[in-house]
Amino acid sequence: MTGAILDVTQAEREQRIAAARTAVSIEHLAKTFRLPHQRYSTLKERALHPFRSTTFDELRALRDVHVEIREGEFFGIVGRNGSGKSTLLKCLAGIYRPDAGRVTLHGRLSPFIELGVGFNPDLTARDNIVINAVMMGLSRREARERFEHIIAFAELEEFVDLKLKNYSSGMAVRLGFATAIQVDADILLVDEVLAVGDAAFQQKCFEEFARLREEGKTIVFVTHDMHAVERFCDRAMLIERGAVLEIGEPREIARAYNELNFGRLVHEASGEDDEHHRLGDQGLAEIVEAWFEHDGERVKQIAQGQQLTIAVTVRFHAEVAHPIIGVTLRNEMGHTFFVSTTEWQGLDLGTRQAGDRMTLRFTLDTPFAQSRYLLTPSIARAGSGADAIDIREDLTSVHIHATQHTGGLVDMPHTIEVEEA
Incomplete structure (x- = not known):
């Protein structure tokens, strides 16, 4: 009975997303970086060699990326290191300007890309929370009202009046995450932030994104965690060398990612040419x-x-x-x-x-x-x-x-039955 209810709920969610308007439209996006062979580290070097020829290598980070994401959809972006995932997110956030194509957003945007950027290390957590929250669109009154909740979520009650320069990197990121989730945004850009903190804090992050998902927020989620892709995403996209390889169901994309990633690793480390006993x-x-x-x-x-x-x-x-x-x-x-x-x-x-x-x-x-x-x-x-x-x-x-890591040596097929007391 429970399974039937869950199936109906999922079917209703799919119908609602299919009927929703477009929240994020990415049309034939392209981005290329120019990497100079000769770099000047000082103004003196540039003055002494004004006519030295400068040559460049071109890194095509994004190649004709085209996708539409609907309101309320949890959309995953996966790919190997250097595939262009973070570059795509930064184009959506307006940090990078694309060379070609267009990005259209319908709704208020909140980027969870580099948490803690903008924090002042010489100020306390108390002051940084208020300043950062105001920078992200909250009023000073709203920032103060949510202060206690932010500190409690970050589990930093004992360090409220400590200057951020004395925080560990993990503490600063936790504070940045706890502040960022207070923004009343329609579209959230998330780049690997679920990897912050210890296991207990990561679980809190998962629960928070589950809440945002149920509230109908549009979330664009970059990750290497295929279990998270299957757990949260409605659809996912696999990107490699800046180009979209596949868009589809999370499980299929997770499997394609593993085949792409581990296929290469196994080829490189198969050991078939090594000496063996x-x-x-x-x-x-x-x-x-x-x-x-x-x-x-x-x-x-x-x-x-x-x-x-x-x-x-x-x-x-x-x-x-x-x-x-x-x-x-x-x-x-x-x-x-x-x-x-x-x-x-x-x-x-x-x-x-x-x-x-x-x-x-x-x-x-x-x-x-x-x-x-x-x-x-x-x-x-x-x-x-x-x-x-x-x-x-x-x-x-x-x-x-596999798309999930249980920590066991084997993952035996099994079933779970629930009997109400």
């Missing part, structure tokens, strides 16, 4: 190759919960009776997560002759936590499996990515 007597048989597959295609990364196949190719150089083929998966910490052999599965490979070649496939589900997993395939003589012919430790690897 090899044990046994390869004169009888050898492991030629091993790899991972999903839906029949070779992969170096896969989403948590998808089916994964481990493929191992073996070649025999002499007669081997009833060989045992096995695989072991370990995470980067060396914890063993999966072991299987043909013997345990009741599979007898018979007697193999010199020249025989075969490929075995072990297929399993992947409730494993996000990590890189290393594969050790093995061939052994009949018996306990301890009499090794060939063991290739950490021959290859796969990265399992």
Whole structure:
């Protein structure tokens, strides 16, 4: 029953957003930065070399970004470092002027981009709150009325009369966040501010944005946290090298981001060209190759919960009776997560002759936590499996990515039932 109510609520929210007018219109936005090869650090250098030629590199931070965000929508922007996310937010905030295209905003704007900018380090928190709140549009009376709530939210009651230059960086950001959320804005631009403070304060930030979401605020949210994207966002956009790759449902965008991000990391750190330990007597048989597959295609990364196949190719150089083929998966910490052999599965490979070649496939589900997993395939003589012919430790690897981090070693599929007392 509860699930049905939640489904209706979500459906109503989607209908309301679809019928709402546009709050943020980004039309074919482009932004390029010129990076000079020769930099002058003093006026004297410029005076001594007035005719020195100056050349530039061009960094195309944004390329034809086009999207409309509706009133009340929680819109996520994700991408790797340097993809152009923060540049886009600063164009929306008016900090940067785009080279091409247009930004149209319908409503009062509040940027949560660089929290604490504008604070005076020689003033106390009390004075900074009032000044900053007034700068963001509140009256002096409103700023004073909300002062106690701001201090309580930031958990800085004991440091109200301490000058900000004596604050830690985390304390200053918490104060900036607590002040910024007091602004009665229609559109909020949020850049990674949920990463501030300790775990308890981060939870308060999550709850605050949940409240703003329910109040129908339009929120443009830049983050690397795919769990937050799925938890809050109605839609999301994946950006890479300044260009929009995809706009769609949060879960699909989160998966696309992980595939883009971890696909590159796994390629760079696969370790396939590194030396690895090899044990046994390869004169009888050898492991030629091993790899991972999903839906029949070779992969170096896969989403948590998808089916994964481990493929191992073996070649025999002499007669081997009833060989045992096995695989072991370990995470980067060396914890063993999966072991299987043909013997345990009741599979007898018979007697193999010199020249025989075969490929075995072990297929399993992947409730494993996000990590890189290393594969050790093995061939052994009949018996306990301890009499090794060939063991290739950490021959290859796969990265399992997920959109949330539970802190567990595995994320087992499970259900939760609620029984009212």
